[in-house]
Each structure stands twice: as C-alpha cells, then as structure tokens.
Amino acid sequence: MIENLFFMDGYGQYVWSAFSFTLVSFLTLFLVVKAQYNREKNKFITKFGSLNSERAAFAKSQSINKEILSNTSSI
Amino acid sequence: MFKYFEPNKIFSITSKAPKYVLFLFIVILSIGLTEALILSPEDYKQSHSVRIMYVHVPAAWISLGIFSFITFLSLVGYIFKLRNFFLIAKSLAPSGLVFNIIALVTGSIWGKPTWGTWWAWDARITSMLILALFYLMYVVAWRIFENDDKVFKVTSIVSILGIINVPIIKYSVDWWNTLHQPASINILSKSSIDVSMLFPLLIMTAAFALFSLLIFLMKYNTELIKIKNKGLDRL
Numbered sequence: 001m002i003e004n005l006f007f008m009d010g011y012g013q014y015v016w017s018a019f020s021f022t023l024v025s026f027l028t029l030f031l032v033v034k035a036q037y038n039r040e041k042n043k044f045i046t047k048f049g050s051l052n053s054e055r056a057a058f059a060k061s062q063s064i065n066k067e068i069l070s071n072t073s074s075i
Numbered sequence: 076m077f078k079y080f081e082p083n084k085i086f087s088i089t090s091k092a093p094k095y096v097l098f099l100f101i102v103i104l105s106i107g108l109t110e111a112l113i114l115s116p117e118d119y120k121q122s123h124s125v126r127i128m129y130v131h132v133p134a135a136w137i138s139l140g141i142f143s144f145i146t147f148l149s150l151v152g153y154i155f156k157l158r159n160f161f162l163i164a165k166s167l168a169p170s171g172l173v174f175n176i177i178a179l180v181t182g183s184i185w186g187k188p189t190w191g192t193w194w195a196w197d198a199r200i201t202s203m204l205i206l207a208l209f210y211l212m213y214v215v216a217w218r219i220f221e222n223d224d225k226v227f228k229v230t231s232i233v234s235i236l237g238i239i240n241v242p243i244i245k246y247s248v249d250w251w252n253t254l255h256q257p258a259s260i261n262i263l264s265k266s267s268i269d270v271s272m273l274f275p276l277l278i279m280t281a282a283f284a285l286f287s288l289l290i291f292l293m294k295y296n297t298e299l300i301k302i303k304n305k306g307l308d309r310l
Contacts, residue, residue, distance in 0.1 A: 005112070018184045019112070
C-alpha cells in the first residue's frame with residue numbers, strides 16, 4: 001500500500017511534485033509575511049520605547065497601539 | 076456602515092484571529108490531504124494524475140476570486156475615498172499571486188502526463204498567465220509609488236483592466252477549442268464530477284481559502300503597524 005501511495009502507477013513523480021510545490025509555496029509565503037510582520041512590530045516597539053513619558057501616554061491612549069504592544073497580537 | 080471597517084476598530088479582532096485560523100487551516104488541510112492522496116479514487120482515464128486536480132483547481136478558483144474582490148475593493152475604495160479598502164486589497168494580493176502561480180505550475184505538471192507537454196498556448200493557460208502578470212503589476216505598483224493618491228489610482232486601473240480577463244478565463248473553454256475540458260462543476264445545473272472526487276476538492280478549497288485568510292490577516296496587521304509606525308514618527 002505504501003509503495004502504491006508513493007509510486008501511484010508511475011504518476012507519483014507528478015502528483016508528489018505538484019503537492020510539494022504547493023506546500024513549499026505556502027510555507028515560503030507564510031514565513032515571508034511573518035518576517036515582515038515581526039520586523040514592523042519590532043520597529044514599533046523600539047520607536048515606542050524611545051518616546052518620552054508624555055508622548056508614550058498619549059500614544060498608549062489609542063487602543064490599536066496597546067494591541068500592538070501586547071503579546072496577544074502575535075501568531 | 077463603512078465606519079465598522081475602520082482599522083482602529085477591527086485591529087483587536089484581526090490581531091488575534093491568525094492563530095485560530097492557522098489551527099483550523101492545519102486541521103482542514105490534513106483532512107484534505109488524506110482525502111486527496113489516499114481515500115479518493117483514481118480516475119478511469121487519467122489514473123492517479125487526477126489527484127493534481129485537488130491542488131490545481133482550488134488554487135485557480137481562489138486566485139480568480141481574490142482578483143475579483145481586489146477589483147471590487149479598489150472600485151468602491153476609489154469612489155467613496157476609503158483608504159482602508161485599498162489596504163485590504165493590498166493585503167489580499169500576495170496570496171492571490173501565489174495561488175495563481177500554484178495553478179500555473181501544478182497545471183503544467185498535470186499537462187505532462189495528460190497532454191504530453193509541460194506547456195501549451197491554450198486559451199485557458201494563456202489567460203491565467205495574463206492574470207499572473209496583472210497580479211505582478213498590482214503588487215509592483217504598491218512598491219513603486221509612494222504617493223497615496225497615485226498608488227490608489229494606478230492599482231485601481233490595473234485591477235479594472237485585469238478584471239476584463241476574468242470572464243475570458245472562465246469562458247475560454249466554451250469560446251475556443253482548448254486542451255482544457257469544460258467545467259465539471261456547475262452551481263446552477265448538475266455537476267458531472269462524482270461525489271467521491273467532489274468532496275476532497277471542496278475540502279481542499281476550504282483549506283486554501285483559510286490559508287489565504289491567514290495570509291491576508293497577517294499582511295493586513297503588518298500594514299496597520301506600518302501606518303502606526305509613521306504615526307509615532309509624527310508625535
């Protein structure tokens with residue numbers, strides 16, 4: 001059965017390469033977008049850390065900024 | 076109604092949703108792969124090569140769906156001056172482009188054992204390639220133009236021009252003699268595909284749709300943080 005699943009009567013090379021290409025594309029896109037997300041989030045945290053207390057308090061008054069700073073917004 | 080789409084309001088949802096969508100995607104994909112590679116029967120004519128359909132067809136459907144949605148968002152965004160609609164459209168484009176490439180590559184792999192060639196300038200394949208070029212132009216336009224008004228205008232034009240190609244893709248198999256078979260699945264009439272093949276196809280479509288939702292959410296959150304980064308610079 002395992003052999004049949006692998007070779008598929010000679011079509012295995014086509015079927016497995018199509019599925020592999022799809023899954024590798026998924027993984028690549030996921031990792032690229034995740035890296036972009038982490039880069040922007042780290043940039044935000046660094047910038048936020050460099051604000052003085054008055055500006056930080058003002059920025060923190062916006063709920064979206066609080067969400068970004070919290071860990072719940074990561075995957 | 077549009078106020079519900081304001082980034083400040085929906086970020087609390089979009090920032091938490093990806094982990095749940097990822098979990099659901101992995102579960103549905105696992106079921107889909109088991110069905111597509113093991114449980115579904117082989118075709119009486121195409122044998123096991125028919126299994127490529129389970130990645131090729133959903134990828135093509137979703138890339139067409141995403142492009143249509145991008146056009147709708149661009150049009151509405153341009154008419155009502157809704158910046159957030161452009162942001163949503165921009166966040167959808169990467170997964171649409173990748174699905175388009177997957178449809179082309181897996182179609183090419185399917186073509187070799189079925190038609191004896193990796194590539195043919197068949198109407199359906201050529202129109203899908205043109206769609207990939209429109210996706211590419213759309214994505215590149217966002218990278219080239221920095222001025223908001225200009226990028227909104229250019230991306231709207233690209234999507235409107237590109238949408239003309241979508242019905243051509245859909246009806247190319249009816250209008251011209253192509254290597255592709257006519258549609259096996261019809262919403263309005265009886266489908267010619269057997270339920271044993273339809274079920275894995277729909278499961279894989281659901282998995283692919285969840286993946287595009289996941290990428291959209293991650294990309295959209297990235298775009299919102301980018302805007303907030305610029306906001307911090309101005310403080």
